Amino acid sequence: MATAKSVTIISDKYLNQMRLECDPLADDAVSAAVRYHGERVLKCHELYSTIKELGETYQDPSCARFLEFYEHEPPWNVDWEKCDSGRRFFVRNSAIAGLVLMYCSLVKSFTAAFGNKVLTAMGRMTAYGDVRRRLFETLHFVKEVVLGAPGDIKAECTRVRLLHAAVRYYVQHHDNRWEVEKYGYPINQEDLAGTLSTFSSVVLRGLELLGVMATDSEKYGYQQLWKFVGYYLGTENDLLCDSYEEEKNLSDLISSRQCNPDKDSLLLTESLLQAFASKSPFHLSYDTTSKLSRHLINDKDLANKLHLRTFGLLGQTAMTLFYVFLRLFVVIQRIVYPVEWVMYAFGKYSLKSLVELSLNGRKPSYLMKAHS
Numbered sequence: 001m002a003t004a005k006s007v008t009i010i011s012d013k014y015l016n017q018m019r020l021e022c023d024p025l026a027d028d029a030v031s032a033a034v035r036y037h038g039e040r041v042l043k044c045h046e047l048y049s050t051i052k053e054l055g056e057t058y059q060d061p062s063c064a065r066f067l068e069f070y071e072h073e074p075p076w077n078v079d080w081e082k083c084d085s086g087r088r089f090f091v092r093n094s095a096i097a098g099l100v101l102m103y104c105s106l107v108k109s110f111t112a113a114f115g116n117k118v119l120t121a122m123g124r125m126t127a128y129g130d131v132r133r134r135l136f137e138t139l140h141f142v143k144e145v146v147l148g149a150p151g152d153i154k155a156e157c158t159r160v161r162l163l164h165a166a167v168r169y170y171v172q173h174h175d176n177r178w179e180v181e182k183y184g185y186p187i188n189q190e191d192l193a194g195t196l197s198t199f200s201s202v203v204l205r206g207l208e209l210l211g212v213m214a215t216d217s218e219k220y221g222y223q224q225l226w227k228f229v230g231y232y233l234g235t236e237n238d239l240l241c242d243s244y245e246e247e248k249n250l251s252d253l254i255s256s257r258q259c260n261p262d263k264d265s266l267l268l269t270e271s272l273l274q275a276f277a278s279k280s281p282f283h284l285s286y287d288t289t290s291k292l293s294r295h296l297i298n299d300k301d302l303a304n305k306l307h308l309r310t311f312g313l314l315g316q317t318a319m320t321l322f323y324v325f326l327r328l329f330v331v332i333q334r335i336v337y338p339v340e341w342v343m344y345a346f347g348k349y350s351l352k353s354l355v356e357l358s359l360n361g362r363k364p365s366y367l368m369k370a371h372s
């Protein structure tokens, strides 16, 4: 089966259609669970085990189809050796990559005025929610992607995909303010592809802005790793890209259609900056992270619309020195193997400890919580 179409055939018209496409495999399984057990199953820890039981014991066809999907490999050959070099690059630089994920990728995703409506509707990312826990749970997911075996990644994707389907069900049945004609369906295919790129090519671009350059082979491997994730999260094959460049172009196309900050973008950005201001893991002030975010977004107009602060001369000089330091350091990592090894071991240890500490040693519940 062919996958990943060149962006030239991904037109505005096609992406408009994708706003009306969701994930029938997961949506049907969740609807079946609701038919058998009522809507309380949506907010219950056992959503996955319920679907498993319905599929395996009661032979419910929708649940069985959903489970069967995970027994197969993707329709392309996943080059795990390349993926490993991409994940090694991420783990080695995980502290800086974490900054990029939060203050570039996430903030950029908030600027999608139609996509962000699901986040405000659920409320977890707002001041009324539990922003820190929500993001540490997402960090746990990222940790599994960069450190876990393929089977662990699939298992995480299964649960998050069902959570997305539960959110979709909930919003469509309980949020009477939701306007499909305007926003498309919640967590639709265009939003899935755009968000997938914020974990993948957008991270690589943010790292480059800070001086952390990946080789072409690392970029390819990292992008292919997230392509695997996208597949098991229910993204359409046509929206899964074959290369870093292709994904970058698709991401730009989606941004040009969707990034148009509104009051929800401001609200979500403010909640994020406030929730992590002068706290772990980075212990950076509100002021610094607001300026860093502007630097990483690298789009003056977008940053102005989000009311992000600007580095003064001193800050800009510090960022330039930081850039030079990181560029040199990455070169050293490449030529002095023991440095690379130590950086990887340290990155792995830090990532695991941070997730462990911030979630108090518990695994994420991937439970739907509505705070609105």
Ligand code: HEM
Binding pocket: 115, 116, 118, 119, 122, 123, 124, 125, 133, 134, 135, 137, 138, 141, 160, 163, 164, 167, 186, 187, 188, 191, 192, 193, 195, 196, 199, 230, 233, 364, 365, 366, 367, 368, 369
């Ligand atoms: C394909 C890329 C995506 C990835 C890797 C991803 C990852 C995740 C993860 C790991 C969680 C669990 C977090 C937790 O339980 O605390 C989650 C939950 C959630 N995701 Fe996604 N997601 C993606 C796409 C999207 C999109 C496109 C939307 C909406 C526009 C979305 C909206 C949500 C919502 C509403 C939740 C439930 C938690 C909440 O209420 O905030 N996700 N996602």
